[in-house]
Amino acid sequence: MAPRRIVLALLTLISLVQIVITQTGIDLKNLYDELMNKRKYQKVTPPYESLKEAITVRVAFHLHGINSLDDVEGKLATTAHLTLEWQDAFLTWNRKDFSNISYIYMPQNEVWKPDVSLNNGFTKLKELGDDVIQVTVMNTGKVIWNPMEVFETKCDINITKFPFDTQVCKLIFRLWTLQPQDVKFKLNEPVTLHLDTYEENSVWDLHSANIVLENGNFIVLLSLNRRPEYYLLTLICPIILLSLLDIFTFVIPVDSGEKMGYSMTAYLAFAVFLTIIRSSLPINSRTTSYLAVFVVSLLVKGTAIVVVTAVQVRLHHRRNDKDLPRCLRHFIRFSRWIRACFTTRVKPQTDNVNNQESNIDVHNSQHLPASKKESSKLPLDERSEDEEEEKNDMYTWANACAALDGFFFCFFFVAAFFMTIIFFCGISLNTASLY
Structure with a gap:
């Protein structure tokens, strides 16, 4: 009975123990050697699954900030990066054969990638990204490329409403050599435009942003409002x-x-x-x-x-x-x-006094001789003459x-x-x- 119990205990322990496969650098080296050397991967060969179907490149745009907008040169400078995803039929492997490795990183210049370029760039034409940028390769053949750039693009400036103007600028990305029947863009649903890391500009306010596909091109529309304060x-x-x-x-x-x-x-x-x-x-x-x-x-x-x-x-x-x-x-x-x-005149309170004086003058004038009466009329004549002179003096x-x-x-x-x-x-x- 004792040996039987010991065997049962050992079997129970063995069933509880989980076998853990440790991934090492040797496994990554073997996987890289399998893809690049044994399979003789060629980055110049488009990774078609079928020559009858075009390679679909899913795109998304991540805007980090508006650097500047030159009114004279009509140049918009933005910091952003793209997310490009496509299927590479030559970069697939079975996870069980390589210690359950599901993805690897490779330099962007060692794999095939679409020749995406900025069509309305302000400088000379060049490929996106840099040598330091790596792509993520999944075991299913999915390749994810995130090239980051300071994009300098041309922008048609309309200063009619300065300083309350709104400028609409475009970033036009296109496949420079590849034809639509070979490679085509598709929006990476559900979120195509990402503003999570966007930092506001002190001069320009981002009013709206949108992405459209037009004539096989991938176009980013940015509507910028100038801050007028x-x-x-x-x-x-x-x-x-x-x-x-x-x-x-x-x-x-x-x-x-x-x-x-x-x-x-x-x-x-x-x-x-x-x-x-x-x-x-x-x-x-x-x-x-x-x-x-x-x-x-x-x-x-x-x-x-x-x-x-x-x-x-x-x-x-x-x-x-x-x-x-x-x-x-x-x-x-x-x-x-x-x-x-608009002038308020204050009437002097001398009406009673003037009336009394006038009554006295009239009463006394009845007892005066004719010569005296004529002399009493002289001040009135002089007053009328003064009014005429004053009227003439007014028109100077x-x-x-x-x-x-x-x-x-x-x-x-x-x-x-x-x-x-x-x-x-x-x-x-x-x-x-x-x-």
Whole structure:
């Protein structure tokens, strides 16, 4: 009985023991020798399973970041890598024959790979990846290639809505030599575009990204929105403030002697600021930005203000013996009517006193001789003559210039207001039409 129990115990232990096969470097060496030497693998031979079927290359795009977008050169620089997968019929093995090895790594230049290249690259044509990049080969023949690059591509820049513009750039990948009947692209479902490792750019915001297959090419579409906060604070706000500053030229009276000097100072300040911000404006002759048109319009307004101010100073010192044109007389009357509407007059409380004095004068005038009565009418005649002289003195060149100050202040203020509104409304309408 004892030997039987010992045998049963040994059998139980043997059944519990699991045989573990240890993978060593020798196994990898044998597998590599089997694939490359014994089978005489040739990387120049396309790994067709059947010559009647094209090799399907599944593609996916991993975007890591937007490096820069040059407005002048029209160059987009992005950091990304591709994931390319295909079946290689010559790189398969049985896992049981090689210590259960399911995959190996091989340099990308030692296996066959599709001649994928960037079609709209900004530099010379070259193959993707680098010598340090390796491919993953599965025992089923599946090959996974992840070439990483800093892609520099051409991008058609439209600066019409600068700095609220949206640029749509393309990365076009194509098979340079292989024909569609030999090798074809297919999107690697369910996720084709990966943004897990994407890092935001300080100037450009990634609005949307998409991948399409078109004419056998693999195209990545990137929609980029420019961040306008910097340009609003350093560009647009100072321009608007300087455009309002030169309008207050018409608040300064001509007699102060500073009117012409102030207008020239405001105009030169605007011109000097334009030379400073010139480097911030994108250079592009194919499209014209609304901001450039807005700045030129404000510059024309400032030039008109300087010209009008010079003419006003000239007219102010004109002799009064020359009659005023009828239009200037209308301006003077209109300006006085406006002042009367917005000016509150305080009526003196002397009506009772004046009535009493007038009653006394009338009562006394009844007892005065005719000569005295005629003499009492002289002050009234003199008053009417003074009113006529005052009326004539109202139509002077100095008063005409003062009336024109109010008119031009309102005119140029309204012009600057509408130019600003048109600029922002035009940008907002065109931006909204994109979405």
